[in-house]
Amino acid sequence: MFKGLSAFPLTPMDEHGIDMPAFAQLVQRLVAAGVDSIGALGSTGSYAYLSRAERAQVAALAVEQAQGVPVVVGIGALRTRDVLALAEDAQKAGASGLLLAPVSYQKLSDDEVYGLFQAVSRAVSVPIVVYDNPGTTRFEFSDALHGRIAQLPHIASIKIPGVPADAAEAQARVQRLRAVVPAHVSIGVSGDALGAKGLVAGCDAWYSVIGGLWPQTTLAITRAALAGHAEQALELSNRLAPLWSWFQQKGGSLRSAATAAELMGLARSPCLPLPLHTLQGADREALAAMLKTLDLA
Amino acid sequence: MFKGLSAFPLTPMDEHGIDMPAFAQLVQRLVAAGVDSIGALGSTGSYAYLSRAERAQVAALAVEQAQGVPVVVGIGALRTRDVLALAEDAQKAGASGLLLAPVSYQKLSDDEVYGLFQAVSRAVSVPIVVYDNPGTTRFEFSDALHGRIAQLPHIASIKIPGVPADAAEAQARVQRLRAVVPAHVSIGVSGDALGAKGLVAGCDAWYSVIGGLWPQTTLAITRAALAGHAEQALELSNRLAPLWSWFQQKGGSLRSAATAAELMGLARSPCLPLPLHTLQGADREALAAMLKTLDLA
Numbered sequence: 373m374f375k376g377l378s379a380f381p382l383t384p385m386d387e388h389g390i391d392m393p394a395f396a397q398l399v400q401r402l403v404a405a406g407v408d409s410i411g412a413l414g415s416t417g418s419y420a421y422l423s424r425a426e427r428a429q430v431a432a433l434a435v436e437q438a439q440g441v442p443v444v445v446g447i448g449a450l451r452t453r454d455v456l457a458l459a460e461d462a463q464k465a466g467a468s469g470l471l472l473a474p475v476s477y478q479k480l481s482d483d484e485v486y487g488l489f490q491a492v493s494r495a496v497s498v499p500i501v502v503y504d505n506p507g508t509t510r511f512e513f514s515d516a517l518h519g520r521i522a523q524l525p526h527i528a529s530i531k532i533p534g535v536p537a538d539a540a541e542a543q544a545r546v547q548r549l550r551a552v553v554p555a556h557v558s559i560g561v562s563g564d565a566l567g568a569k570g571l572v573a574g575c576d577a578w579y580s581v582i583g584g585l586w587p588q589t590t591l592a593i594t595r596a597a598l599a600g601h602a603e604q605a606l607e608l609s610n611r612l613a614p615l616w617s618w619f620q621q622k623g624g625s626l627r628s629a630a631t632a633a634e635l636m637g638l639a640r641s642p643c644l645p646l647p648l649h650t651l652q653g654a655d656r657e658a659l660a661a662m663l664k665t666l667d668l669a
Numbered sequence: 670m671f672k673g674l675s676a677f678p679l680t681p682m683d684e685h686g687i688d689m690p691a692f693a694q695l696v697q698r699l700v701a702a703g704v705d706s707i708g709a710l711g712s713t714g715s716y717a718y719l720s721r722a723e724r725a726q727v728a729a730l731a732v733e734q735a736q737g738v739p740v741v742v743g744i745g746a747l748r749t750r751d752v753l754a755l756a757e758d759a760q761k762a763g764a765s766g767l768l769l770a771p772v773s774y775q776k777l778s779d780d781e782v783y784g785l786f787q788a789v790s791r792a793v794s795v796p797i798v799v800y801d802n803p804g805t806t807r808f809e810f811s812d813a814l815h816g817r818i819a820q821l822p823h824i825a826s827i828k829i830p831g832v833p834a835d836a837a838e839a840q841a842r843v844q845r846l847r848a849v850v851p852a853h854v855s856i857g858v859s860g861d862a863l864g865a866k867g868l869v870a871g872c873d874a875w876y877s878v879i880g881g882l883w884p885q886t887t888l889a890i891t892r893a894a895l896a897g898h899a900e901q902a903l904e905l906s907n908r909l910a911p912l913w914s915w916f917q918q919k920g921g922s923l924r925s926a927a928t929a930a931e932l933m934g935l936a937r938s939p940c941l942p943l944p945l946h947t948l949q950g951a952d953r954e955a956l957a958a959m960l961k962t963l964d965l966a
Contacts (some may be wrong), residue, residue, distance in 0.1 A: 480944060
């Protein structure tokens with residue numbers, strides 16, 4: 373399950389609630405494209421901004437619409453108590469896996485993060501993906517801590533925030549991590565600009581934001597890389613270079629992906645929870661033009 | 670109200686709930702000592718880890734126990750929708766002021782943070798303290814943004830994360846901020862190691878963690894500084910130098926303050942929400958010994 377393309381759909385919402393039909397449609401597009409798994413309520417799915425009840429509803433709808441495609445559900449929260457409740461909800465909704473980031477308000481220590489994963493691994497019966505995303509959690513995993521956590525029951529995969537841009541360094545980075553985790557634990561890359569490089573460097577999976585909007589494009593890269601056609605995968609990814617530099621300029625992919633969904637008619641505007649905003653004005657026009665040029669409109 | 674010592678009590682809790690009697694006792698101690706205001710549900714009060722219902726209960730209890738001492742209640746949350754609901758709850762509970770930090774999961778832009786304060790300032794009828802704490806929010810306020818936000822209705826104070834250690838630089842820093850905000854907006858220092866320096870440099874208030882546990886000690890420093898006895902204030906603060914370096918070594922004051930409360934019999938152990946832990950083992954013993962030496966046990 374934790375191999376190939378895991379596509380992360382947005383959860384379109386406004387101040388009045390979640391647009392469930394729009395979310396269902398996003399999931400249906402992923403199923404139709406043949407993604408390997410669906411990451412519901414990831415950072416892209418704005419899990420951190422939703423109530424427990426809303427998260428349970430989204431998880432259930434994702435599983436219902438996924439038609440048997442495995443759904444991994446984000447269960448991150450500031451407090452262990454809440455994470456455990458969310459894990460239970462996600463399992464009841466039929467999640468095939470749980471995605472857990474050490475979300476923080478007070479910066480966490482290694483022991484605190486280990487304790488969180490230990491508590492969750494004891495309480496659940498489905499696989500857990502360790503979600504390493506210092507950009508949102510402010511927590512930096514060491515490889516040693518990854519190694520300790522990966523020994524816990526139910527740990528099935530690690531979602532790393534990216535790989536070095538240099539091919540040899542990327543390979544070395546994946547091998548260093550691989551050396552400290554059990555063989556059954558998969559390694560998945562995120563940070564879409566580095567998706568192809570991560571797969572070519574030996575990652576098993578790509579946990580992808582753009583996969584949630586453009587699954588065919590992302591699957592083509594993934595399939596090429598995992599079939600050993602490294603050059604083809606990198607070339608397909610390089611065609612999207614303007615998008616990668618755009619994400620970097622705009623401080624990440626969420627607002628741009630959400631704006632793209634609005635532009636493509638897949639979500640009403642606005643589709644992000646305040647205080648977050650999708651792009652407006654000149655930025656919005658520039659993104660629209662870029663998507664046309666890249667055949668992503 | 671936003672002058673002098675604002676003392677921030679812990680909210681003692683475990684996985685089963687909040688220890689309301691212990692919280693009430695902490696507030697009573699502050700009232701007895703004569704603090705100028707009480708900051709309930711600050712970072713020290715672990716607001717981010719509590720449910721809306723729990724926060725409403727804590728706010729109500731704080732006001733009830735404060736016997737007329739103004740209570741400022743933390744209303745920060747990831748989502749504007751939730752901040753507005755928390756603001757309403759806090760006002761219903763009788764809060765004299767609202768403390769608002771731009772809490773983030775996705776890193777926020779200046780415009781998003783401005784939009785948050787604008788929405789809240791339109792909805793409330795009590796003063797707002799702008800809570801600038803990049804250590805927990807990952808948001809860095811520019812002075813220009815402080816200036817824009819301070820023009821909004823109901824903005825009454827800015828809680829800054831500290832001042833430079835050098836006296837002249839500290840004074841310059843406070844003056845730079847003072848120059849861009851209206852005269853009715855007070856400036857309060859936090860980061861307890863810099864409390865005395867901040868007051869001496871011209872801050873109006875000290876938003877203090879240690880004030881929540883040792884109000885007399887903290888009041889003595891505050892009163893000396895605000896009476897113009899700079900040397901005395903700095904000397905009283907310097908007596909606590911071992912505590913300041915301890916906080917720095919331990920990555921902040923929360924876990925140490927919570928451990929001190931446990932050691933002093935003011936809270937049961939554990940008193941922080943998992944995954945956070947109070948200090949154990951050698952660290953706990955070292956802190957206990959230090960508090961004895963400093964007459965804070």
